[in-house]
Amino acid sequence: MPEVRFTVRWPDGTEETCYSPSTAIARHLEAGARYQLADFLARxxxxxxxxxxxxxxxxxxxxxxxxxxxxxxxARAARFDRGDVLCLSLS
Incomplete structure (x- = not known):
């Protein structure tokens, strides 16, 4: 099963590379898209x-x-009251 790494920029400007075991994440997140925090969490x-x-x-x-x-x-999202999360890449 092809895994995917996706990198996000949190509201405080820090970047984090995350792991998905499947390409299914690409149906929910798009590289270059900005999401409000609650929307990002749901996705x-x-x-x-x-x-x-x-x-x-x-x-x-x-x-x-x-x-x-x-x-x-x-846990990371709980640190923020609001803000946007930018999905930098999916690979």
Whole structure:
């Protein structure tokens, strides 16, 4: 299953490279797009959960790396009251 790395710029200007176990994330995030924080979280949740389900369908178990990545994104996002998240790249 092809994995995808996606890099985001948080509202404070820091950049983070994130992991998805599947190309499913590309249906939810677009390189160069800017998302309000709540919208980004909803998209990241949907994409990473979909990727985890695809792994489960193929291998019989959920992708713990996708769920761990989602937890890191949610923890990071909790630091901000509002702001935009820029998706810099998907590769």
């Amino acid at each position: 990241a949740r949907a994409g990473l959960r979909e990727g985890s389900r695809r792994v489960e369908a193929k291998y019989g178990f959920a992708c713990s790396s996708a769920l761990d990545q989602l937890a890191r994104i949610e």
